[in-house]
Amino acid sequence: MVRIVGNRDICTGAGMCVLTAPNLFEQDDQVGLVVVKSEHVEGEALEAARKAVSLCPSGALSLEDDSARTSPRATSTPSSSSWSHGKPT
Amino acid sequence: MVSPPKAIEYPSVLEELFEPPAKMLSLAEEQPVWRLRYADGRVGWLVFDLARARTVLNDPRFTVRESGFALDDGGFEEATFHIDNPGDLARLDPPQHTRVRKALTAYFTVGAIAKRREAVERIVATCMDSMEATGPPVDFVQGFSRRVPSMTICSILGVPYTEAHRFEEPTQLLLSGTRTTLDEKKAAIEEFYDYVRSVIAQKRAQPGDDLISELLARGELTEDELAGVAWFLFAAGHETTGQTFAFATFWLLYEPGRWQAMLGGDTPIAQIVEELFRYVPIFRVGIPARTALEDVDLDGYLVKAGEPVMVYQTVMHRDPSRYSDPNRFDPSRDASGHILFGFGRHMCLGQHLARLELQVGLEGLHTRFPTLRLAVPRDEVRLIQSGFSHGVVAELPVAW
Numbered sequence: 001m002v003r004i005v006g007n008r009d010i011c012t013g014a015g016m017c018v019l020t021a022p023n024l025f026e027q028d029d030q031v032g033l034v035v036v037k038s039e040h041v042e043g044e045a046l047e048a049a050r051k052a053v054s055l056c057p058s059g060a061l062s063l064e065d066d067s068a069r070t071s072p073r074a075t076s077t078p079s080s081s082s083w084s085h086g087k088p089t
Numbered sequence: 090m091v092s093p094p095k096a097i098e099y100p101s102v103l104e105e106l107f108e109p110p111a112k113m114l115s116l117a118e119e120q121p122v123w124r125l126r127y128a129d130g131r132v133g134w135l136v137f138d139l140a141r142a143r144t145v146l147n148d149p150r151f152t153v154r155e156s157g158f159a160l161d162d163g164g165f166e167e168a169t170f171h172i173d174n175p176g177d178l179a180r181l182d183p184p185q186h187t188r189v190r191k192a193l194t195a196y197f198t199v200g201a202i203a204k205r206r207e208a209v210e211r212i213v214a215t216c217m218d219s220m221e222a223t224g225p226p227v228d229f230v231q232g233f234s235r236r237v238p239s240m241t242i243c244s245i246l247g248v249p250y251t252e253a254h255r256f257e258e259p260t261q262l263l264l265s266g267t268r269t270t271l272d273e274k275k276a277a278i279e280e281f282y283d284y285v286r287s288v289i290a291q292k293r294a295q296p297g298d299d300l301i302s303e304l305l306a307r308g309e310l311t312e313d314e315l316a317g318v319a320w321f322l323f324a325a326g327h328e329t330t331g332q333t334f335a336f337a338t339f340w341l342l343y344e345p346g347r348w349q350a351m352l353g354g355d356t357p358i359a360q361i362v363e364e365l366f367r368y369v370p371i372f373r374v375g376i377p378a379r380t381a382l383e384d385v386d387l388d389g390y391l392v393k394a395g396e397p398v399m400v401y402q403t404v405m406h407r408d409p410s411r412y413s414d415p416n417r418f419d420p421s422r423d424a425s426g427h428i429l430f431g432f433g434r435h436m437c438l439g440q441h442l443a444r445l446e447l448q449v450g451l452e453g454l455h456t457r458f459p460t461l462r463l464a465v466p467r468d469e470v471r472l473i474q475s476g477f478s479h480g481v482v483a484e485l486p487v488a489w
Contacts (some may be wrong), residue, residue, distance in 0.1 A: 004130040010353060012190065012194070012436065013190075013191075013194035013195075013197075013198060014309070014435075014436045014437075014440070015197075015199040015440075015441060018198070019199055019201070020425065022199075026200070027194075027195075027198040027199060027200060028195075029200075029201075030195060030197035031194060031195050031197075032194035032197070032198040032201070033194070037389060051425070055363070055425060055426060057146075057147065057431075057432045057436040058147065058433065058434060058436075059147065063474050068139050076434050079284070081412055082118065082409045082410065083117055083118045083121075083137075083138075083408060083409060
């Protein structure tokens with residue numbers, strides 16, 4: 001199981017998480033910031049959470065497992081990739 | 090750290106209507122960051138990859154208060170800074186930006202916008218009724234794509250649609266690139282602020298069931314902040330959505346049969362709209378430049394304090410490492426991750442409203458006008474180019 005952490009101090013209320021994974025997230029009525037509805041996720045829900053993390057514009061979302069934080073994985077990487085650049089050499 | 094690559098110039102001529110310049114796509118293939126010569130003579134940067142773009146758009150070491158474009162904007166930037174603007178979200182950095190945006194966020198959440206669906210459906214129906222009453226040919230821009238978002242923002246802010254010219258006309262003038270002078274733009278923005286201040290005064294005297302009255306009642310914003318907020322909501326609320334709607338519709342009508350093929354199938358409208366956002370963005374380059382407040386190591390590229398950085402949205406939407414076969418319009422793909430609405434703290438406040446308007450609008454149009462088509466040869470459709478807009482459709486005559 002992985003725990004979703006939503007940091008309301010960083011959240012800008014863009015709502016990308018709610019748009020992406022409405023079962024896991026909502027925005028409160030008063031200030032519109034993130035509320036994690038379902039904290040512990042696995043399987044399909046974990047995939048949806050990863051996607052929401054990757055789309056969050058403010059960096060307010062993260063995933064934690066029992067021991068340490070896990071960095072979000074890219075959601076969908078097409079096989080025919082050509083321009084993906086790292087650091088310049 | 091690498092030595093800075095040679096500065097490139099942004100192509101001033103549009104080669105393809107719906108495609109980013111081929112030269113820029115090939116530059117993107119070569120390296121993720123280029124030096125770019127800006128219209129104001131400064132040499133800054135152009136970023137082609139998402140990871141660095143995210144840093145530029147969300148890192149507090151970059152400001153939005155000194156902007157700049159790759160092509161001449163005819164004084165747009167200078168004119169918008171001509172008015173003291175403590176409430177204009179697009180022109181604010183934290184902590185002021187955070188404070189003003191916080192006062193507005195709750196009204197633009199996914200849930201809050203979903204509650205406006207019926208109101209938007211009524212507006213779309215009204216606009217289609219009047220298209221039918223007029224009969225073909227109709228200018229789609231005046232009759233629908235600008236009208237729907239204008240009527241919607243009027244209903245949210247609580248002003249009659251008969252007043253729409255008070256914010257539409259100055260907006261057109263501000264966005265007319267080099268065809269109007271800086272002085273004309275300054276006059277336009279003053280006129281615009283006169284209007285929003287008169288609306289605020291009226292709401293103070295006679296509160297209604299609208300967002301301005303509600304913001305006044307909450308009392309979190311100063312009078313000047315509220316004026317900036319109102320200008321921002323009026324301007325951003327109608328024009329960007331209207332332009333996006335017109336350009337997307339132009340693309341849908343550009344090839345005979347495309348309208349029916351794209352909208353008549355089983356693909357959910359939300360998915361089609363998302364792919365339109367990825368595929369036919371209206372911006373020429375993308376999000377207005379940020380300026381580095383201090384030296385920033387942009388993952389291997391040293392951006393010096395004072396240098397502008399632009400994020401190249403239209404090209405990033407064609408990144409083959411993110412979208413397979415990126416130059417093909419494919420409504421069945423997952424188009425998420427596009428940055429039509431920007432990214433970071435300035436990500437568009439009204440994005441869910443824009444989605445709703447396009448979804449309801451296109452669905453309504455396809456149902457009512459399944460045979461919608463251009464009423465003029467496609468090469469006669471006039472596009473307005475400015476320092477930042479790629480595809481602003483001036484007029485789109487349609488028939489059915």
